[in-house]
Every structure is written in C-alpha cells, then in structure tokens.
Amino acid sequence: MAIWILGTLSEALVVVCIYRRGALRRYFFLSSYMFLSALVSVSRFRVLLHYGGVTSPEYRYFYFYSDAVLTIALFFAVISLFSLVFEEMRIERYLRFAAVLLLAGTAWFSYAIVSQSSARIMTHFAFELSQNLYFVGLALTYVLWGAIVKLRETRTQLIQIVLSLGIYFSAYAATYALSNLAPGLYSYTRFLFPAFGCLLPLTWAYAFWRVPENARLAPARLLEVAQ
Amino acid sequence: MTVALMAVVILAASLAALLQFFGIYCRSLIAASVAQPLSPEIQEVTGITSGAAGPEDFPRVVQLLRLCPDFSNDRQQLSAIRLYFWLVKSARWTLASLLPDVRSWAETQLAQCAYFAAVALDHRVSSSRTALAAQMHDSR
Numbered sequence: 001m002a003i004w005i006l007g008t009l010s011e012a013l014v015v016v017c018i019y020r021r022g023a024l025r026r027y028f029f030l031s032s033y034m035f036l037s038a039l040v041s042v043s044r045f046r047v048l049l050h051y052g053g054v055t056s057p058e059y060r061y062f063y064f065y066s067d068a069v070l071t072i073a074l075f076f077a078v079i080s081l082f083s084l085v086f087e088e089m090r091i092e093r094y095l096r097f098a099a100v101l102l103l104a105g106t107a108w109f110s111y112a113i114v115s116q117s118s119a120r121i122m123t124h125f126a127f128e129l130s131q132n133l134y135f136v137g138l139a140l141t142y143v144l145w146g147a148i149v150k151l152r153e154t155r156t157q158l159i160q161i162v163l164s165l166g167i168y169f170s171a172y173a174a175t176y177a178l179s180n181l182a183p184g185l186y187s188y189t190r191f192l193f194p195a196f197g198c199l200l201p202l203t204w205a206y207a208f209w210r211v212p213e214n215a216r217l218a219p220a221r222l223l224e225v226a227q
Numbered sequence: 228m229t230v231a232l233m234a235v236v237i238l239a240a241s242l243a244a245l246l247q248f249f250g251i252y253c254r255s256l257i258a259a260s261v262a263q264p265l266s267p268e269i270q271e272v273t274g275i276t277s278g279a280a281g282p283e284d285f286p287r288v289v290q291l292l293r294l295c296p297d298f299s300n301d302r303q304q305l306s307a308i309r310l311y312f313w314l315v316k317s318a319r320w321t322l323a324s325l326l327p328d329v330r331s332w333a334e335t336q337l338a339q340c341a342y343f344a345a346v347a348l349d350h351r352v353s354s355s356r357t358a359l360a361a362q363m364h365d366s367r
C-alpha cells in the first residue's frame with residue numbers, strides 16, 4: 001500500500017515537475033507516460049478494492065493488460081529520448097519509422113511464441129509482449145547510452161533519465177522472466193512489480209526536480225562514469 | 228520449451244544489465260557531487276578535505292547523516308549509493324585477490340562514495356539552517 005501511494009505520488013510529481021520547468025513540449029511522451037501510469041495506478045487500486053486481493057484473477061488480468069499498454073507508452077517515451085539525443089541530426093522521421101517497425105516486430109514475435117504453446121492466447125500474448133518489450137526497451141536503452149557516450153552528450157538531467165530507464169527496464173525484464181520461468185513464485189514476485197515500478201518515477205522526479213536543466217557533466221567525467 | 232528458454236536468456240541478460248546500469252547511475256550521481264566543494268565546517272566535522280576522502284570515511288559520514296534532519300529529500304539517492312558502496316566493497320573483498328586492478332578501482336569508488344555522502348551532509352546542514360531561520364522568522 002505504501003509503495004503504491006509512493007509510486008502514484010511520484011508519477012504525479014514527475015508530471016508537475018516537467019510542467020513547472022516548462023518542458024512539457026520537450027518531454028511530451030515522458031510526461032504522457034507518467035500521467036497514464038498514475039491513471040492506471042488509481043484504476044488498479046479500484047479493481048483491487050472491488051475484486052478483493054492481488055491474487056484475484058480479475059486483478060491479475062487487469063494488471064497485465066494495463067501493463068502491456070503502459071509498456072507500449074514507455075516504448076514511445078524511449079524513442080522520444082532518442083529524438084532528444086539525436087536532435088541535431090534531424091532524423092526524427094526515420095526514428096519514428098524504426099520504432100513502429102520494432103514494435104510490430106516484437107508483437108509478431110511474441111504472438112509467434114505464444115501461439116505454439118498456449119491455450120489462452122490473448123492473456124499470454126499480453127504477458128509475453130510486455131516481457132519482450134521490456135527487453136527490447138532495455139536493448140534500446142543500451143543503444144541510447146552508447147550514443148550518449150559516443151556523442152559526448154553531457155546534459156546531466158538527460159543522462160540520469162536514460163540511466164534510470166536502464167535500471168527500470170532491466171529490473172522489470174528480469175522480474176517478468178522470473179515469473180515466466182517459475183509461475184509458482186508469483187506470490188513473491190508480485191511484490192517486486194510495484195517495488196520496481198516506484199524506481200522510475202522516483203528517479204525521474206529527482207532528475208526533474210533537483211538537477212538543473214543546464215547542468216552538465218564534464219566530458220572526461222562522463223567517460224569515467226561510463227567505464 | 229521455447230518460452231522457458233527465452234525467459235532464461237532474458238533473465239540472465241537483464242540481471243547483468245541491471246548491475247551495469249545501477250553502477251553507471253550511481254557513478255553519475257557521484258560525478259555530479261565530486262565537483263562541489265565542502266564547507267570548512269563539514270571538512271572539520273568529517274575530516275574530509277575537498278577531493279580527499281577515504282573508503283573508511285563512508286560509514287562515519289552515514290552515521291552523521293542519520294543525525295541530521297532531511298529537508299533536501301535525498302534519501303533515495305543515498306540509499307542507492309549505500310547499496311553501491313556495499314556492492315563495490317563485496318567486489319573488492321571477493322575479486323581483489325584474483326584481479327589486482329579491482330582493488331585500486333574499488334578503493335577509488337569507495338572514497339568517492341564517502342565524498343558523495345559528505346556533500347549530502349553539507350546540503351542537509353545548510354537546508355536545516357535555512358528551515359530553522361525561516362521558522363524563527365515566522366515566529367517573530
């Protein structure tokens with residue numbers, strides 16, 4: 001409960017911080033994702049109250065379907081970060097095309113895997129798509145971090161946003177994979193999802209609230225950090 | 228079988244990535260604090276002069292941080308650095324005998340964690356002073 005409140009409040013805080021910094025246009029996809037995430041948190045709580053308990057099938061269905069939607073929104077937020085890092089190269093159109101292609105490819109791959117081995121295709125598809133998108137997101141964040149280091153991108157705020165994403169994606173992808181490998185551990189892993197869910201809004205709230213937009217890391221320091 | 232294999236691959240790769248991203252994130256937090264000078268008062272209390280902290284200073288500075296009220300909302304970042312300190316210390320303890328370079332790298336990282344904590348202490352002290360001054364001003 002405490003984790004849930006903390007997560008929802010920090011999601012709302014991120015949106016407020018971005019708005020107060022006047023960066024709503026610049027970070028449109030990030031703030032949209034956080035807003036959607038806060039909305040989903042409140043809806044999940046209503047479902048939880050209405051159907052009683054995190055182990056109820058209704059809650060589990062709602063959780064994983066809504067998570068698939070959130071993952072897609074986060075995927076576009078990552079792509080928008082690519083646009084920020086590569087903004088001087090003016091390759092936004094190609095990025096959008098590549099993003100749609102990658103999303104469609106991941107969806108097709110998830111469906112192909114699920115259709116071989118599952119009776120409840122839609123439910124398993126939502127679960128598999130989330131797991132694979134988290135993993136694709138992780139790979140994209142790796143590429144993004146590589147681009148930041150290569151292009152000597154020194155904006156501290158952007159660096160911390162991207163690194164937080166890397167932590168969040170890898171933690172979530174690992175938890176999903178663990179749940180997939182050992183469904184019997186669900187009673188333990190279900191606590192990990194909301195706990196890791198707090199990581200991203202908390203670290204982003206810190207980056208937008210405490211780190212000035214014009215703060216820079218010295219290029220030498222950036223290389224030291226990357227090692 | 229395919230689903231299980233995919234899950235194993237994803238689990239292993241994700242755990243490795245988690246460790247790596249966490250390390251880089253913590254180093255980016257530390258890097259932002261390294262350039263900040265310490266006030267003479269904090270230098271005297273902690274025994275750390277700017278840029279010259281030692282790995283053994285970290286637990287002592289964390290104890291001092293616990294005594295200081297938190298007005299600067301840096302708890303999550305401090306928790307991350309404490310976990311990083313513990314991980315690096317474990318790496319030094321386990322890998323240093325096999326890989327000699329790890330020892331010197333770990334010593335530098337642990338010292339930088341101590342400096343990060345000292346900078347956080349400095350912020351907390353100045354935030355507490357500001358809050359106290361505002362309170363006294365209001366009560367007049």
